[in-house]
Amino acid sequence: xxxxxxxxxxxxxxxxxxxxxxxxxxxxxxxxxxxxxxxxxxxxxxxxxxxxxxxxxxxxxxxxxxxxxxxxxxxxxxxxxxxxxxxxxxxxxxxxxxxxxxxxxxxxxxxxxxxxxxxxxxxxxxxxxxx
Amino acid sequence: xxxxxxxxxxxxxxxxxxxxxxxxxxxxxxxxxxxxxxxxxxxxxxxxxxxxxxxxxxxxxxxxxxxxxxxxxxxxxxxxxxxxxxxxxxxxxxxxxxxxxxxxxxxxxxxxxxxxxxxxxxxxxxxxxxx
Numbered sequence: 083x084x085x086x087x088x089x090x091x092x093x094x095x096x097x098x099x100x101x102x103x104x105x106x107x108x109x110x111x112x113x114x115x116x117x118x119x120x121x122x123x124x125x126x127x128x129x130x131x132x133x134x135x136x137x138x139x140x141x142x143x144x145x146x147x148x149x150x151x152x153x154x155x156x157x158x159x160x161x162x163x164x165x166x167x168x169x170x171x172x173x174x175x176x177x178x179x180x181x182x183x184x185x186x187x188x189x190x191x192x193x194x195x196x197x198x199x200x201x202x203x204x205x206x207x208x209x210x211x212x213x
Numbered sequence: 214x215x216x217x218x219x220x221x222x223x224x225x226x227x228x229x230x231x232x233x234x235x236x237x238x239x240x241x242x243x244x245x246x247x248x249x250x251x252x253x254x255x256x257x258x259x260x261x262x263x264x265x266x267x268x269x270x271x272x273x274x275x276x277x278x279x280x281x282x283x284x285x286x287x288x289x290x291x292x293x294x295x296x297x298x299x300x301x302x303x304x305x306x307x308x309x310x311x312x313x314x315x316x317x318x319x320x321x322x323x324x325x326x327x328x329x330x331x332x333x334x335x336x337x338x339x340x341x342x343x344x
Contacts, residue, residue, distance in 0.1 A: 131253050138252065145232075148277055152225040155280065159287050160214030160222075191249040201229070208225045211214065 084163055086207075089171035090154040093147055096178060100140040103182070107133040132186050139185040143178060146200055150174055153207035162211040170210070174203040217292055220300045221283050224307065228276060231269050231311055238262030261315050268314040275307060275329055282336035291343030296336060303332040 083091070109117050111133055112125045129137075157167045177200035184193035214222075235258075240248060243256050258266045286296055306328040313322035 131251070134253060135251055145273055148273055148280075149225055149229060152221055152276065152280055155284060156214070156218050156222040156225070159284075160218045162214065185251065188251040190251070193251075194249050201232075205226065205229050208222050208229070212219065212222050212226070 084158060085168035086154045086158055086163055086171040089168075089175045090151060093150060093175055093178060096175070097140070097143055097147055100136070100143055100182065104133065104136040104140050108137065135185045135188070136182070139182050142185075142197070143181070146174075146178060146197075146204070150200075150204050150207075153204045153211070156211040157207050160211050164210065167207050167210050170203040170207045174200050174207075177203065215287070215292055216297050217283050217286065217300045220304050221280060224276060224279065224304055227304075227308055228269070228272050231265060231272060235262060235265045235269050238265055264314050264317065265311070268311045271314075271326070272307065272311070275333065278330075278333050279303060279336070282333060282340050285340035286336065286343065289340065289343045291339065293339070296339050299332045299335045299339070303329050303336075306332070 108129060111129045112127055116125045116127070154171065157163050177196050181193065181196050181200065183189070184196050189196075236248070239258055239262055242258060242260075242262055247256060257263070283300065286292055306325045310322060310325040310329065312318075313325055
């Protein structure tokens, strides 16, 4: 497997981890009676600050992951993989791992900077595929 | 790189551009301080920035449906004149969709969305029917 595809597979697994990190405290705080319901009304109990942050971090990674998937697909299938695109792939993965504690612990302004690094790595890969 | 993959890459770049536009609008509306914070209290975007935000969410959903069709066609070696036309239509209408949303051109926006959706469905049908 190419480095870009390995980074993509690990980023997919990272999202699974983010699911668990969000779902466990959310279920504990809202109660399984609510989370297992059709959620037609808003929950009666509130979630903690950290759980809210973990949910937003996961939602944000969905957005990042789909763009990164496109980047890996066009680089790999387009036969444009280079050392540079491999480095971008690993940079993306590292940034997205760091993004989780950055959000949960409120590292300011580092969370935004880390997000920016992941975003730039993705855009650089797509540009590398096009040029 | 094949033309369909080029289109996928261009659509990825376009989505990244919309994201940047949305963040610039959000910086003006909510303030850099809020964006850099952990956003523990939710704030809503309004006006053109709110529309860009919704257009971005819609673009990402469209990408998640479009990308697998291209991926399957590539894997099956089934790119054709028809698939190229469908992908070109997708790109053009999805690009036009964003200003149509931003400027609130009702009717046209929905027609553009439908055209993009129809192109995606056609690509999936071509992918399914390819040997």
